[in-house]
Amino acid sequence: MSSHQTGQTMKPATAAKKLGVYLPATPAAFQEGVVSRAELNELQANPPEWLRELRVNGPHPRPVVASRLGVSIAGLARGGVTEPLTTEQIEELRRELPEWLEKERATQAEVRKETVRLKNLKREKESGQA
Numbered sequence: 001m002s003s004h005q006t007g008q009t010m011k012p013a014t015a016a017k018k019l020g021v022y023l024p025a026t027p028a029a030f031q032e033g034v035v036s037r038a039e040l041n042e043l044q045a046n047p048p049e050w051l052r053e054l055r056v057n058g059p060h061p062r063p064v065v066a067s068r069l070g071v072s073i074a075g076l077a078r079g080g081v082t083e084p085l086t087t088e089q090i091e092e093l094r095r096e097l098p099e100w101l102e103k104e105r106a107t108q109a110e111v112r113k114e115t116v117r118l119k120n121l122k123r124e125k126e127s128g129q130a
Helices: 012-019 028-032 037-045 049-057 062-069 073-078 087-096 099-129
Strands: none
Touching: 012 028, 012 037, 049 087, 062 073, 062 087, 062 099, 073 099
């Protein structure tokens, strides 16, 4: 193996995931090419207009939708949300607060509490053994 470093490239789907955007909504040139690590860094540091627009208005991929609604991706699916949503659609769900969304937010809050409890328990065990 040589220590010569080659430029890393990634598929457009990977780059879109790292940028937090929905791939089919990106420009054709982005979807059809490959993205180098340097290009990804440049897109993150100085996003072009299309990227800024997608991040603000969407459509957003499921992980972004789930995060903005405060639920898990599985919770979205249980609520029947399987397609990307725009910012406007996300805001509408927040305003309407359907029953499934309230339930999934409560579930997510319980999961977070349990995660903290387990982390504290682990910390206590580690400090007791030290």
